[in-house]
Amino acid sequence: MSFSNLLNEVTYRDQRASPAKTNTTNHTESRSQISRARSYASTAATSVSITGDISSQLHGGYSHPLARAWQAERQLTKSMLIYPLFVTDNPDEEESIPSLPGQKRWGVNKLVALLQPLIAKGLKSVILFGVPLGPNVKDTLGTAADDPSGPVIAAIRLLRRAFPRLFIVTDVCLCEYTSHGHCGILHEDGTLNNQLSVERVSDVAMAYAEAGAHCVAPSDMNDGRIRAIKLKLIEAGIAHRVVLMSYAAKFSGCLYGPFRDAAGSQPSFGDRRCYQLPPGGRGLARRAIHRDIGEGADIIMVKPATQFLDIISDAKEIAKDMPVAAYHVSGEYSMIHAAAKAGVFDLKTMAFEATEGILRAGATIVVSYFTPQFLDWLET
Ligand SMILES: NCc1[nH]cc(CCC(=O)O)c1CC(=O)O
Ligand SMILES: [Zn+2]
Ligand SMILES: [Zn+2]
Numbered sequence: 001m002s003f004s005n006l007l008n009e010v011t012y013r014d015q016r017a018s019p020a021k022t023n024t025t026n027h028t029e030s031r032s033q034i035s036r037a038r039s040y041a042s043t044a045a046t047s048v049s050i051t052g053d054i055s056s057q058l059h060g061g062y063s064h065p066l067a068r069a070w071q072a073e074r075q076l077t078k079s080m081l082i083y084p085l086f087v088t089d090n091p092d093e094e095e096s097i098p099s100l101p102g103q104k105r106w107g108v109n110k111l112v113a114l115l116q117p118l119i120a121k122g123l124k125s126v127i128l129f130g131v132p133l134g135p136n137v138k139d140t141l142g143t144a145a146d147d148p149s150g151p152v153i154a155a156i157r158l159l160r161r162a163f164p165r166l167f168i169v170t171d172v173c174l175c176e177y178t179s180h181g182h183c184g185i186l187h188e189d190g191t192l193n194n195q196l197s198v199e200r201v202s203d204v205a206m207a208y209a210e211a212g213a214h215c216v217a218p219s220d221m222n223d224g225r226i227r228a229i230k231l232k233l234i235e236a237g238i239a240h241r242v243v244l245m246s247y248a249a250k251f252s253g254c255l256y257g258p259f260r261d262a263a264g265s266q267p268s269f270g271d272r273r274c275y276q277l278p279p280g281g282r283g284l285a286r287r288a289i290h291r292d293i294g295e296g297a298d299i300i301m302v303k304p305a306t307q308f309l310d311i312i313s314d315a316k317e318i319a320k321d322m323p324v325a326a327y328h329v330s331g332e333y334s335m336i337h338a339a340a341k342a343g344v345f346d347l348k349t350m351a352f353e354a355t356e357g358i359l360r361a362g363a364t365i366v367v368s369y370f371t372p373q374f375l376d377w378l379e380t
Contacts, residue, residue: 074359076352076366078122078378082169082325083371086262087111087151088131089144099258100330101337103369105131108154112162121375125167126159127217127367128152130176131263141185141200142174146207156211169215169245170208172201172229173265181267183220183275192275194222202228209233215243217301221250221275230296245325246297249285249311252276255304255331262330285311289318299365303327306354309361316362325365326358333369348377 062068069075086097086105093107106114115123130145130152137144144150152170159168174197175183184197202225205216218225226246233239252273260266277284285308289300300319302312305326315324336354340347351370358366368374 072356072360074364076355076359076374076378078375079124080359080364080366081123081371081374082125082127082365082367083118083123084127084129084367084369085111085114085155086129086131087155088133089137089151090133093133097258097262099261099334100369101334102372103262105133105262108151108158111155111158115159115163115166118372118375119163119166122378123166123371123375125169127169127171128155128213129171129263132177133264138177138179140179142177142204145174145177145204148207148211152208153211156208156213160212167214168212169217169243170205170213172205172208172216172218173220174201174204175220175265175267176263180269181265182270183272184222190270192222194224197222198225198228201225202232205229206232206236209238209242210236213242215245215299217245217247219247219250221247221272221277224295226292226295226297243298244296245299245301246292246295247303247327248289248292248297248300249302249308249315250276251279251281251285251304251308251311253279253304253307255307255329258330258334279307282311282314286314286318289315293319293322297322299323299325301325301327301365301367302363303367304329304332305358305363305366306332309357312358312361312363323365324363325367326361326363327367328354328358328369330369348373352377 062071084103086103088095088105088107091107091109093105094110095105097103097105115126130150132138132144132150145152147153156168156170159166173183174185175181178185180186182192184192184194185200187193197220201218201220201222205218206229209216216229218229226244230239230244233242233244252271253276277288285302292300300315300322302308302315302324303326305312305328312324312326332354336347336350339345340350351373355366355368355370355374
């Protein structure tokens, strides 16, 4: 077949494929139509009948599973996941948490057996929360937070030795350790004393970093704590080996309920609305993110996650040269479990939809109670 015959053939077939043309020609492949098509082809040799119709054809781009995967800017991988662990001061503890299905409070002596199989499946990182259970451990200063024999520091030392490649993050806050359950030291009127709180929180962060934590993550929301921690890390000569992850945009609300059951950190009076952000405060969150970048944060975190996807997207735009983390918090996790149990949807499908939404919004690190399950669900 010559080139011009081929061109005629292509042009003719293309016109037949066009629904509008097909209707008018009514499938009668007459000589005159063919010759009309030929003369069209000879006058407009380069136009293979590109009409507006092609823009409506999207299915071809995602008909194959691999082509569907290519549509995502980011795909969930095991190295994006951080697994939250509640570590108590009773070394042999292994206690379920009813409002947080599948999660437990662990004694230090249980951690190696818990983590060994998860690390074998690809677990890369944990975030530690201390849960003091002993009598009279809590006081107004949260003294137990940096007790060298307390659960967090003991766990850091143990895990560094047992799993040299595991990346250890420590949440830094006082609410698990204060008698009043607030995230800092209080004035007599019950409001946060920001100056004393920052001093104390940064000391706790230093104790964890010096014990060997790879990353410290202050979740207390006191103003200026990122700067204070960064300065102390520099002064101690360890800023070069410690990642500072700021819970920069942490919103108040009811989604931390199961966590507070797990950690025993429910405030004994009032709430956290004067230090955690108001849920409608998008502009405030943007200011907090800018502020914490300026104070020396290495990673910006947004929390909760699925109710705050716009904030994750803002964080990615503002902190465009930094990793953005999202905390898929206890209430989000427990809601998914409750709905799956009620037959509303399949747990695994929903866990992926929620987490992929978080990635699509802009996060590349996800703190998730689903981590052990994702290690099974994700191919290596
Ligand atoms: N300040 C401590 C802290 N760090 C992380 C969470 C919540 C995590 C979750 O709900 O899974 C909380 C609870 C709170 O602020 O009351
Ligand atoms: Zn707190
Ligand atoms: Zn004050």
